[in-house]
Amino acid sequence: MSDISLPRIQHIVGSGLVACVGAWVTYVSYTQQPSEAFLFPRLIATVFFVLALWTFIKACLGWTKVGNGVSVTQLSNLAPGLLVALVYIFWAAKGLGFYTATTIAFFILLSLYDPAPHTALKSWLKRIFITACFMVVMYGLFALLLKVYTPREIFF
DSSP: OTTSOHHHHHHHHHHHHHHHHHHHHHHHHHHOSSGGGGHHHHHHHHHHHHHHHHHHHHHHHTOSOOTTOOOHHHHHHHHHHHHHHHHIIIIIHHHHOHHHHHHHHHHHHHHHHOOSOTTOHHHHHHHHHHHHHHHHHHHIIIIIISOOOOOOSSOO
C-alpha cells in the first residue's frame, strides 16, 4: 500500500466514510416506523447510498482522478460547516424540530461561508431573506408537494 498516493488514500477514506453514513441512513430509513413516513427518505437514501458505494469502489480500484487531495487549509475551512452538520443531524433536527433546526443550521452555514462583510446590516438582512426563501421552498417541497412527514418536536 506504500505505492498509493496520499490524495488517493484521502479519497478512499472520505468516500468510504460517506458510504458508511449512507448505509446507516438507508438502514434507518428502512427500519423506522411509521413506514409511510419514511417512503421518500428511503428512496433518496437508497439512491445516495448506491452512488456513494459506487464512488468508494471506484476509489479503491483507482478509477477516479483524485487531484491533489484536501489540504489542511481546506479542511480547516470545512470544519465549522461539518460541525454544524453533525449537531444538526444528531441533535437539532429531532430536538428542535425539522423546520426550526433547518432554519438555524442554514442561517449559520450561510453566515459562516457568505463572503459579505459581517459588519454591514445589509448583508445580515440579505442572509435573513435568503434563509426565509430557502425555508419557504423546503416547506413547500416537503409538506405541500410531497406530503411527507418531517421530524416534529418542540416547534414544528
